[in-house]
Amino acid sequence: MQKHTKANRTSRLLRREITPIVLAAGLIVGGSTIPVTPTEAATPTAHQLQAYDTVRLQVNGQTLDMQGLLSAGRTMIPLRALSEALDFSISYDSEEQIYTIGSGVNQLQLTNGSYGPSMTVNNIYLGDYDPINVESRLYVSYRVLSDFLGLHGAWDNSTKTLNIVQDEQANAITLATETMNESVNGSEISIRYPQVEGDSMPTQRINETIQAQAEKYLQGVTETAEERPDDVRNYEFMHDFIVTYNQNGVLNVLTQDYNYVGGAHGIQSRTSLVFDLESGKQLSLQDVVGANTDYLQALEDVARTGLTEMDMYLGEFAGFDEDPQFYLKRDGIVMYFAPYEYTAYAAGFPEFYVPFGDLGIQMPFED
Numbered sequence: 001m002q003k004h005t006k007a008n009r010t011s012r013l014l015r016r017e018i019t020p021i022v023l024a025a026g027l028i029v030g031g032s033t034i035p036v037t038p039t040e041a042a043t044p045t046a047h048q049l050q051a052y053d054t055v056r057l058q059v060n061g062q063t064l065d066m067q068g069l070l071s072a073g074r075t076m077i078p079l080r081a082l083s084e085a086l087d088f089s090i091s092y093d094s095e096e097q098i099y100t101i102g103s104g105v106n107q108l109q110l111t112n113g114s115y116g117p118s119m120t121v122n123n124i125y126l127g128d129y130d131p132i133n134v135e136s137r138l139y140v141s142y143r144v145l146s147d148f149l150g151l152h153g154a155w156d157n158s159t160k161t162l163n164i165v166q167d168e169q170a171n172a173i174t175l176a177t178e179t180m181n182e183s184v185n186g187s188e189i190s191i192r193y194p195q196v197e198g199d200s201m202p203t204q205r206i207n208e209t210i211q212a213q214a215e216k217y218l219q220g221v222t223e224t225a226e227e228r229p230d231d232v233r234n235y236e237f238m239h240d241f242i243v244t245y246n247q248n249g250v251l252n253v254l255t256q257d258y259n260y261v262g263g264a265h266g267i268q269s270r271t272s273l274v275f276d277l278e279s280g281k282q283l284s285l286q287d288v289v290g291a292n293t294d295y296l297q298a299l300e301d302v303a304r305t306g307l308t309e310m311d312m313y314l315g316e317f318a319g320f321d322e323d324p325q326f327y328l329k330r331d332g333i334v335m336y337f338a339p340y341e342y343t344a345y346a347a348g349f350p351e352f353y354v355p356f357g358d359l360g361i362q363m364p365f366e367d
Helices: 046-050 079-084 142-148 201-226 285-289 293-308
Strands: 053-059 062-071 074-078 090-093 098-101 108-113 116-121 132-134 137-141 151-156 161-166 175-184 187-196 236-247 250-260 267-276 326-329 332-336 351-355
Touching: 053 074, 062 079, 062 132, 062 137, 074 079, 074 142, 079 090, 079 137, 108 137, 116 132, 116 137, 116 142, 137 142, 142 151, 142 161, 142 236, 175 201, 187 201, 187 250, 201 236, 201 250, 201 267, 250 326, 267 285, 267 326, 285 293, 285 326, 285 332, 293 332, 293 351
Parallel strands: 053 161, 187 236
Antiparallel strands: 053 062, 062 074, 074 137, 090 098, 098 108, 108 116, 132 137, 151 161, 175 187, 236 250, 236 326, 250 267, 326 332, 332 351
16 A cells, blocks of 8 residues: 555546646646647637626735636636645646646646536546636636635625635644555556544544445455456446545545446445544534434425426435435535436436535534
């Protein structure tokens, strides 16, 4: 087993069809210039740029010469601001044609496929975080930076200003990434999972839970790969993770599996692991929201409304089971369902976000 390595990107589903990103000029990253190659998509015109409202950007109170944009209610940050003002590392894989933003356990991968620019976190696609390309300039959603890269913003609506600062509420822990990459009977297996550094009993308890899940996955898919008939194309297996919450003594690791064993597409599944760092205990949704059943009912109502309004809803949602699927974000809870559970496969993982404030929780997990 080895420390963090470059993520395996064999999954045809998790990485969209890729074409090079269009930029006005080569982006300087790590001392080299990222190539600029035209795409099939038409470049937006100046008139289209003028259709966006601009956002004044600040970092730690200092105003930038770069402006953000408002797009469909989202604040979009220019890619150049990430590398210059926010000091994020940005690398470019010329073979895969993927931009990687950030160097911690959570890394953004930015591609430009046949449906336009898209964003994943550790090769996992999570909802409405897609970037936009305006006049050959790439803009990244502030929300993805806040949710996964440890930034926090204060919005001043009167001046349309977003002041971005580093999140000071993160837990004082260090996370490392472990990998297990195997080739079995011609099929590729790629596994990444986090470990909390330290040797305390709670830390060991957390690490053992996360590692056991990864090893169980490896054992299962290895057996499946060994049974692949010779006349069937090679299988593909991927297990990856995202840290969705790391504050107030709580750590949330969301793992996602992708298994391709033939057919039109692979099958995806998720597991959300929420831990109390002080005890190492794994937390349920009821542990998070408390014993008040009104919280659970409010979450269920949001999920029911969201599902029934989806075009791909298949029906039959009667309420949560005994162990609802959820993960935490900085300021709220996301309820989610598996593909095919209540919607067609093309809907992916239906997600429904509820701010903590809507549940009467100002800041969860505080004493």
